[in-house]
Amino acid sequence: MANNGKGQNIRYGPDMKVLIIGAGVAGLTLAGLLERRGFTPRVVERAPAFGKVGYVIVIWPSGSRVLKGLGAYEKLLEEGCQFTNYYISNYKGEVIKTYTIDPVAEKYGPIISIYRPELIDTLIDAVNPEFINMNMTVDKIDQGPDTAEVHFSDGSTEQYDLVIGCDGVRSKTREQIFGHIPLTYSGMSGWGFWIDPDLSKPDGIVEYWGKGKFIGVWPTKGRLSVFTSVKMEEKTVDPVDTRIDRIKECFKEFGGVVPDMLDQLNDPNEIYYDTYNDMQIDSWSKGRVVLVGDSAHAILPNAGAGVSMAMESAAVIAEELCRADSKYVEHALKQYESRRRPRVKKVQNQSRMMGKLVYSNSSILSTARDYFLKVYSNDLVYKYWDSMLKDPI
Template sequence: MAKSKPKIAIIGAGMGGLAGAATLRKVGIDVQVYEQAPKFARVGAGIQMLPNSSHVLRGIGVLDRLKKIAFEPYSHLNRVWDTGEIKRELPMPESLYGAPFLCMHRADLHEALYSVLPPEIVHLGKKLVGLDQKNGGVSLSFADGTKVEADAVIAADGVHSLVRELIVGPDAPLHKGRIAYRAVFDASLMNGGKIAPSRTKWWGVDRHIVIYYTAADRSSLYFVTSVPESADWMTAESWSAKGDVKELRAAYEGFHPEVQMVLNACPDCHKWAILEREPLPRWSDGRVALLGDACHPMTPYMAQGAATSIEDAAVLARCLEAVDNDDIEGAFRRYEANRKPRTSRIQAISSANTWMSGGNDDTTWLYGYDAWNIPLVGENDLAMAG
């Protein structure tokens, strides 16, 4: 008798939610996506897709599109803040890990993921207000008064996840006194100046800045920083708060001329608090599971937030493909068994902000990971894996 495939509702249409929809459809699972925003906006930020997430993007059919428009850095380059001395450089041709290292505008990645989905399965203006598990399914209630039924729910609703709160209770974010400035702007504002053809992280004593192009033609570039700031500045993880460019430039006074050139050309910027959360005790409850920032939010210092969400999507699809509608809970436990040890490790290293700061640590475990093909442990190995 043929297996009965579940009908799954995904909460959130960010990178993780759209990747989850794409990977689930790839294995023949019916999915609907519910997003609280009334429309998609082109938020001004760059994003790095390292080989570990590029493997997944290739599998869902968007990598070739992205390679045509994204900037492909020569290397993962780490330099001393003032002298420019190289602390560590890792050239990253596609042949190194079998997938490319790409830098792009976040909106370009989002649009690519959306492009492989039928638009009618993505429902905007749907703010979740409640979940009710009963009779082997889940009932979802939205702020507009509508309700839908699904066999299971995947919550990709981000760092402020309502579903996480319903599963594990409220958890307060940790503010460790760090804030970030960021901006995407036209490279022509540097008046002919050019930055290194790499993704460069400039390491200061108590702060850093990461700079890279976001387009294949090097017409635009992006930077993101981390600087100390009083813990009472802001507690909301807002990506839209405006920053003061003069304050930003003052924070990087004395940095290398290449950094100064970029900051002097920057017309405006955003500023937000870098908040953290401890790893969760569990990622699912019955027929409801968490994905991406909803279950393992992390600092941006390893460029693995969206990447690990995209990895989650591929592993979750593999776990669900192997079961019928009667064993969704087991599939969710197996997904957690395979993903939690890795994401917890990345969370910890990213929090410490030590990745590739020097030395010759092995990078294969991170960048060489292929979520489509890595052997999966069974759900009974959860305790051992954790």
Template sequence: MKRAIIAGAGIAGLATALRLEQDGWRTLIVEQAPARRGSGYLVNLIGPGYDAAERLGLLPVLAPKSLGVFTTVLVRPDGSPKLTVPAAIAEAALGDRVLTVFRGDLEAALFDRVRAEVRFGTTVTAVDQDPSSVRVKLSDGTAEQADLLIGADGVHSRTRSSVFGPDFRVDFPYVVAAFPLSDRGHEGATTYIDVGRTASILELGPDRSAAFFTYRCADPEAELARGPAAALGDAFAGVPFAADLPIPGDVYFDRVSQVVMPRWSAGRVVLTGDAAWCVTLFAGHGAALALAGADRLGAALAGRDDIPAALASWEDGLRPLVIRRQAVARRGMTQYAPPTRFHVRLSEMTMRAVTLPIIRGLVRRAVARQSH
């Protein structure tokens, strides 16, 4: 029976463990965080991501958690409506095989299904390998041996830096924040777009509400050092409906980065998810790619003893999709943080245009092409 050590208990790591376990692998997951984390932002499972969720048996668990489609209202700084995009627009563009859930709900569904031992508060501190196995030292003082080490430890991956080097993260002059909201008695989705910044608030009732912020800044590191409350308060000053939100302790607050690598594997070590190809939240397909990557990795490894060859085959098949999603994300940066007032108006014109039936059909076909 083959054994895999997986660094990271997020979507990519848990999905990979679940997929390998379906083929009889034994798995050990190590996670730097002291406990399983929840997140407030939304993830869309579409195209290969939806297909992978189906094959992993997640749809019956996730379907009751689905947020469905909803009307979005583009607002002015005071929250007054400027433009409404009906739910039917999103439904027409995305099609039937799509699932929108909170990231925390997806992670919980995966966590409940894996059989792996999960060691929280633990990281990989050293890696050594030969043609027959890979050996790791862990921060809890133990040493483990396996057939495969999988780095699924996110955009700031320690596995990546220790095995492949530190020079593959590409940082952009933006930060993002996302967090759950307590029920405030409202209902609906509102979005405010201005030069260099976007605030989006989704309120669908208890445990179904969240906020998303992003803005352009000269020094993302300095913004992160200030903390989310101070940084967001200043960045969205003059936008009352956004600036006055209470920020919980489990806020996601980070710089916007992509990971661009020539290879995702070296011998018996492979990276997956954001550790290998982070596309940023601007792409909107990070969770879907993590699931698809896990599903395809399991398929590539199934029944094969030549693990390096299987990893190379997996990468050859997945890389074109990743490249397309990363390109979409780079273009999307001007949509989430428009550089000029002209770009703001252009974004509004685009939103108005998608309400037209002929444009709606074109958008649906374009999304279908990008997702496969």
């Protein structure tokens, strides 16, 4: 700590006291990157332990680049799976489009699928375990001109130069600082579950596009995950005891390997259900509190971009913080936001557009969509990936 001659104590760069709320993708990535720059951030995570529940995550090359900076890329390659092909079928199971990801991988690096708990383990390995406090959350944040006073769930209180909310799409940090910001419901909800890895193609993602319904079969190392989306009212309830019947009813007209997949469902508690939302908020920081990852910019899952966007945002704020000090931290937060906003907005818009295309509820539109897909050239697919991956982050 240094005195600036005006009686103010300033902590420069890594001496700043930083609290990260949430040890998910954004929180762990950021903690690891800050540690590599000499910071000693504290991370608090509400869950008592890192569980083994999750779905398959697809990581864009832009996310993998962040893991390279974290020294975690080799482990990602070991635990993940590089897929090369993309098969899009109609609801009957007839393949209407196949393309290879190879030209994208050649230019930017592989697209990697990984079981979410394995990704979390990979990130944990890159963070000093002493920084992480499980089973702990924040009850209240009081902001003063120079510090934020944080009241923890164990009754303790501490002063921080900066508090970073990485606590996901339903962020309590966001609620505490900005009040209630509603999520935007996409009109789609869905189930996720695991199936026998022999059931589908091991070399790529297989998607079934129906009318207002979608099934994606995503392979990763030794596992096959199914991700479904169905047009539903926002408040639709999904009682666990009748869940399997509802899924079977919903996809009863689907062909290909879908009937075999549905036959495998036997434990409804092993099937998760979620509503698909994104979220936009006018500012990502207020005073000494800032949001990173889904808490700032939740993205619909259909673009497979949420994790990569969370990691990119973590990388950018880490860079800005190592050029900051405790007096001018608010300026660093604005720099972070202005660097990230245009890209995040573009990806959010893209995922909304894809949602409309894939989940079209009208027979005419979905038939036109399937026809268009057939004639859609692979060059257009690569142009899409180029536009998603060429931006600086």
